[in-house]
Amino acid sequence: MEESKEKKIRKIILAQAIFGFATFVCCYQGVLRSYNSTMLALSYRYGFTSRSLLGTIYHFFNDLLPVDMMNYQAALRFGQVCTGAFFLFLLWFSYHALKKCREDCLEMCGILLLLFLVCMISTFSCGYNFLRVDMFMILTALLSVLLLTEGKAEWLVLPLSAVGVMFHQGFVFMYFNLALVLLFYKALVKEKKAKYVILFVCTFLAGSALFLWFELFSKGQGTAILDSVVADAKAVSFEGKYHSTLLAHEVLGVDLATEEWEWHKMNIVQVVPYLVLSLSYLVILFRFFADLFRRAKEKAQRFPYVIVAIGSFTMLPDYLLKIDYGRWIVATITYYLIILVALAMMGDELVTTALKESYQRVTRHSWAFLLLLYPILFLPFWDVDINGFMQKLAAWLNGNILHWFQI
Amino acid sequence: MEKRLQKGDVSFLAAIFLFGLIMAARVFDHRMEFHYVPMGLMQNYTFNQAALLGLFVIQTVFFGVCLLQCQDEQKKNVRYLLAFLSVFTFPMFASTAYWGSFDMYAFILLFPTIGLLLWGRMEWMSIPLCFIMICICPASLLGNVCLIVSVLIEKIQLTKKKKYAVCLIGCIIAALLGEAVVATYYHFYSDAQTAISGKKFLAILILCIPYYMAAFIYFKKKLESEGIKAAVALLGLPGVLIQLQANDYGKAVFYGFVYYIMLAVCSLVLGNGSSIAAMEETKGKVASAIAFPVLIIAYPLLFMLLWIAGPLPLFEEVFVGL
Numbered sequence: 001m002e003e004s005k006e007k008k009i010r011k012i013i014l015a016q017a018i019f020g021f022a023t024f025v026c027c028y029q030g031v032l033r034s035y036n037s038t039m040l041a042l043s044y045r046y047g048f049t050s051r052s053l054l055g056t057i058y059h060f061f062n063d064l065l066p067v068d069m070m071n072y073q074a075a076l077r078f079g080q081v082c083t084g085a086f087f088l089f090l091l092w093f094s095y096h097a098l099k100k101c102r103e104d105c106l107e108m109c110g111i112l113l114l115l116f117l118v119c120m121i122s123t124f125s126c127g128y129n130f131l132r133v134d135m136f137m138i139l140t141a142l143l144s145v146l147l148l149t150e151g152k153a154e155w156l157v158l159p160l161s162a163v164g165v166m167f168h169q170g171f172v173f174m175y176f177n178l179a180l181v182l183l184f185y186k187a188l189v190k191e192k193k194a195k196y197v198i199l200f201v202c203t204f205l206a207g208s209a210l211f212l213w214f215e216l217f218s219k220g221q222g223t224a225i226l227d228s229v230v231a232d233a234k235a236v237s238f239e240g241k242y243h244s245t246l247l248a249h250e251v252l253g254v255d256l257a258t259e260e261w262e263w264h265k266m267n268i269v270q271v272v273p274y275l276v277l278s279l280s281y282l283v284i285l286f287r288f289f290a291d292l293f294r295r296a297k298e299k300a301q302r303f304p305y306v307i308v309a310i311g312s313f314t315m316l317p318d319y320l321l322k323i324d325y326g327r328w329i330v331a332t333i334t335y336y337l338i339i340l341v342a343l344a345m346m347g348d349e350l351v352t353t354a355l356k357e358s359y360q361r362v363t364r365h366s367w368a369f370l371l372l373l374y375p376i377l378f379l380p381f382w383d384v385d386i387n388g389f390m391q392k393l394a395a396w397l398n399g400n401i402l403h404w405f406q407i
Numbered sequence: 408m409e410k411r412l413q414k415g416d417v418s419f420l421a422a423i424f425l426f427g428l429i430m431a432a433r434v435f436d437h438r439m440e441f442h443y444v445p446m447g448l449m450q451n452y453t454f455n456q457a458a459l460l461g462l463f464v465i466q467t468v469f470f471g472v473c474l475l476q477c478q479d480e481q482k483k484n485v486r487y488l489l490a491f492l493s494v495f496t497f498p499m500f501a502s503t504a505y506w507g508s509f510d511m512y513a514f515i516l517l518f519p520t521i522g523l524l525l526w527g528r529m530e531w532m533s534i535p536l537c538f539i540m541i542c543i544c545p546a547s548l549l550g551n552v553c554l555i556v557s558v559l560i561e562k563i564q565l566t567k568k569k570k571y572a573v574c575l576i577g578c579i580i581a582a583l584l585g586e587a588v589v590a591t592y593y594h595f596y597s598d599a600q601t602a603i604s605g606k607k608f609l610a611i612l613i614l615c616i617p618y619y620m621a622a623f624i625y626f627k628k629k630l631e632s633e634g635i636k637a638a639v640a641l642l643g644l645p646g647v648l649i650q651l652q653a654n655d656y657g658k659a660v661f662y663g664f665v666y667y668i669m670l671a672v673c674s675l676v677l678g679n680g681s682s683i684a685a686m687e688e689t690k691g692k693v694a695s696a697i698a699f700p701v702l703i704i705a706y707p708l709l710f711m712l713l714w715i716a717g718p719l720p721l722f723e724e725v726f727v728g729l
Contacts (some may be wrong), residue, residue, distance in 0.1 A: 004689045011696070011698040012699075014697060015697045016705075018617070018707065022614050022706055022709050023612065023709055026710050074684045110698060110699070114699065277429065366418055367419045367421075367422030368488070369701040369704075370422055370426050370490060372705060373426070373490070373701065373705050374426065376705060376712065377712065379432060389432070390431045395436070
């Protein structure tokens with residue numbers, strides 16, 4: 001007897017929950033790294049400064065709750081609560097997304113969501129990214145995606161995107177593209193085009209204005225507040241060892257770009273083998289979009305999908321100017337996995353058909369199931385280093401063949 | 408008519424070899440621990456690199472033999488089981504703790520031994536190979552030799568040929584002779600490693616609850632059709648227990664999974680009707696409970712890569728400060 005859609009969704013969610021839990025158990029290290037604990041010391045009590053929203057929330061809880069949270073153990077506990085809540089949200093998001101997808105592409109969307117879930121859980125459980133602000137940026141982006149796919153209270157995308165930038169101004173390059181591409185798509189394809197155009201322009205301007213404020217104008221009081229911030233950073237960090245480079249950049253406005261050239265070289269040595277090893281997925285993605293463009297018979301019909309395909313290009317400034325390649329790759333993977341699921345949720349006929357075709361094309365091969373195992377070899381993602389595997393590979397290549405970077 | 412590998416089999420073998428190499432590269436650390444191996448050459452870095460690569464090639468050839476010998480209807484099941492097996496056998500001996508260990512050399516001999524038994528040619532080679540295996544790795548008596556004995560018992564049950572009974576007795580005598588040689592000329596050394604702690608081992612035991620349920624369904628079906636003959640599965644326990652006794656929890660997990668996966672592969676390849684029926688029933692029940700059956704293979708890959716074979720580094724900067 002044919003399974004009902006609800007039963008299929010429950011099976012997928014059960015698989016995701018069990019596998020996600022195992023991923024968490026294997027990746028969680030019970031460590032709050034100095035970079036992420038130091039972020040908790042920044043706060044809006046010093047002015048409307050960049051990356052301070054998380055610290056402000058933390059200080060708010062410290063003031064509200066009858067426990068002293070200005071210590072490492074409390075910070076670790078805060079991280080555990082936030083991370084646990086985030087993972088539960090991801091499961092709920094997955095369930096909601098599958099309910100909205102058509103039954104014939106349920107399996108493919110289930111796979112995309114499973115890959116996304118495992119990427120998120122492994123990356124934000126491991127020591128490098130535990131309580132990283134990226135988690136909160138992804139949360140705001142996913143909430144925006146939910147509102148736009150539901151078609152309800154879509155105006156909230158503007159404040160949600162603003163909140164994303166307030167967590168970290170890098171949001172405009174990393175996760176802002178999800179909301180913007182969906183707004184652009186809706187403006188081109190759906191009814192009430194004027195509404196989406198206005199919302200797109202306002203959201204874009206709000207995000208850009210906040211980004212410029214945080215980048216150029218928010219670091220004026222640096223020296224006056226440094227001692228207070230350092231004291232808080234020492235209190236919440238393991239054995240008082242805070243991340244001095246972060247505070248130098250965020251509080252004093254020290255430009256680190258000139259010191260990062262060796263890291264850039266290391267990034268290049270890591271990303272090239274990573275792209276080679278990820279070739280199978282790049283080919284699948286390329287063929288998916290080629291199929292999609294082929295199915296969209298006219299230029300006007302094709303244009304929204306071109307925007308979807310190049311939506312991740314907002315990451316280019318980060319790839320060219322900054323060194324956290326692990327985080328940029330997580331953002332790129334998140335973009336493509338979520339945007340395709342979002343379009344399937346909105347019932348886009350061509351995307352749904354192209355997803356089905358891709359799935360059938362890939363699963364024809366006797367080794368296709370290995371493609372679901374393969375991503376695990378690259379987890380968890382780190383920050384400056386893409387992951388431990390690429391770090392080792394790049395170190396070997398550099399030490400034995402290239403002799404290029406000196407780290 | 409001479410059997411040939413199909414195009415799908417060749418592409419699968421190429422894919423699994425590549426996948427295995429990348430898995431091994433993920434955990435390989437270029438560091439070699441000291442192991443109590445019988446020959447000084449086995450502590451040579453280059454020799455161990457060559458031996459590791461040789462293990463991967465031999466293993467892939469073994470996979471090829473399995474696909475060649477199994478029935479077409481069982482190919483998909485056999486491929487899944489071989490991928491399941493490779494999740495353990497590729498990264499295990501590339502990890503720092505177990506690279507160059509005598510278990511690695513024992514497996515270099517195990518695959519050809521079982522491969523020849525499945526292929527049905529030069530099956531007498533299992534006797535000298537058992538002897539050499541024990542001389543290198545005495546603990547193989549309760550691990551790898553038990554597996555060889557299980558496969559031979561299976562062949563006896565299916566073919567009723569006397570030669571396999573002779574082979575079985577020969578393997579046991581050869582193994583015991585090997586133990587005597589080890590006891591006489593050098594000593595029994597424990598090569599226990601501390602890849603994972605007792606707590607992590609307990610966590611793995613709990614995480615593997617779904618596998619006990621699947622194994623229960625499989626062996627219940629086998630018991631119904633084979634009766635007491637299905638008890639050969641109990642031969643997998645000594646290999647696990649001896650590692651637990653030595654506090655090598657990583658190897659205990661490894662031998663536990665590898666024995667039962669290899670036994671299932673061999674049963675399917677040999678065309679054991681009751682194993683095939685048990686496998687189909689287990690597959691059906693698992694597929695009705697959970698989506699994406701490949702997760703059964705992905706699941707242990709997590710604790711192999713992240714715990715046993717390649718633990719995540721603890722971040723020194725947390726302690727040193729930056």
